[in-house]
Amino acid sequence: MLQPETSLKFVVRRRAPELIAPAAPTPRELNPLSDLDHQPELRCQLHGLQFYRSHPKMANKNPATVIRDALAKVLVYYYPFAGRLREAPTQKLMVDCTGEGVIQFLTAFGEMAQGASSPSVLPVWQRELLFASEPPRATFAHHEHDVEEKTKAINDIGTKDLIQKSFFFGPNEVSTLRRRFVPEHLQRCSTFEVIAACVWRCRTIALQFDPNEEMRFLFPFNARDKLNPRLPVGYYGNAFILPSVVSTAGDLSIKPLSHVLELVTKAKALVSEGYVRSTIDLMAIKGRPLLTVPRSYILSNVARLGFSEIDFGWGKAAYGGPATGGIDAIPGLFNFYMHWTNQKGESGVLNFTFHNLTS
Template identity: 50%
Template sequence: MVHRSFFFGPTEVSALRRKHLPAQLRGCSTFELLTVCLWRSRTASLGADPKEEVRIICIVNARNKFDPPLPHGYYGNAFAFPVAVSRAGRLCRNLLGYVVELVRQAKSSVTEEYMRSVAVLMVARGRPHFAVVRSYLVSDVTRAGFGDVDFGWGKAVHGGPTMGGVGAIPGVASFYIPFRDGNGVPVCLPGPAMKRFEEEIERLIKEEPPTTDQDTAPPFMPSAL
């Protein structure tokens, strides 16, 4: 497995928005934009069968989903793992706008009702692990404040995972980490796939996209469990 970090500053983010998103979607968050670029590039680089289902798992903060809100000082888990699913061929064939819609639908599915339903499901099924086959998990830690922690030696030089693919299953997860004037994303892939991934990312940033019809995103967003 090969580890590499990719950096997306204002120039790269602006190019991705301008070249690959329709006007009505250019206001999407940087998280959504980077997620769709990484997911599609990763799927293409791994050579997934066009008919296979692939998944993107987004960690979503659920603290603001409850009414009444969670009490001040609550430090338990308050996040969800909503999933967007697509056939690999459809994901790689369509423009990025189609993929943004998939990710947005997955994120918007996290409501108070969704969270309570997931809690019941986890109890009923014994806290199952999220599905990892043909899955890619991303999480934004740019606002987690890791870089502001000071134990007496000044602010941290780095705050967040040092490599992509951390955890029990290498290559499944990436975290968006703040760096000067942008975001850094550690990625872990097999050697040949990493080379193709680099080429895919470079192509998205530098080349104009082909014109193609957009598929309609499915309305149902399953859970990662």
């Protein structure tokens, strides 16, 4: 488990929120979102943090002013972000671009903070590229939507029973897992797949589910590379889906890690353009089906999204990414697989937020 490198104390004064409007007039229009945007699990807020070290060239600049001015400028191009969400009678969301008001947008945000007159990549809306087929057809099984229960927390465990801890999986740790548990025919699997299988199995054992209970592992998957034709450069809509793996608690607990790893790799390999289109069509057929939350676990891979690369003038972020590890939307449902560099310069990942089994 990672230990804090230093104890840092500083004072933060909370002030009233300030509305940042686009710096120039923007179109007044009603923009429909895609069917992929209508996944109900997206209707939540996730908090992020960006930390930057001081930089000589920014010594005389007020960070608040730099960020405020850059946000106003970039909203001229990304004006839907300055709009309001409206729900149609069909429960589908649209963006009402009223002008009152997030890695492509942040990159553009950083470029404007450094004096650019326009983003290097202009935004593309075109949500119609991910509309459902006519008529819609779900041609794959989507176990992530099998049971529609409005469960707010796994096993009724709330935030008071959750603890946040950071764990470092560097080259040595991952190499040990591969050497001890990964058979020859699975050696080409990714680090994410190895850690996902390990964490899902250990979590299931620790929570002591009934052996016959059906467990699910879900992982957000970027579908952009699976689409043909590809989405245009600059498209900034949602393009991820949530493939799932299903197994019983008994099999996860008793069978070796290699068995769980094979389940994960097969589920990932199953994702094709047809699977993506089937997911989109399912949203239209079932009318925004809810996620199967009970006995589910999500591990979200944000290691390569590039949050730490966002530069507002102070260089790369010392840390950029999620502020919490699964407490925001549905307590205990998910963790993040993240990039981190330790004091030795080794790259690893962090997973945090677990059930406190001692409470």
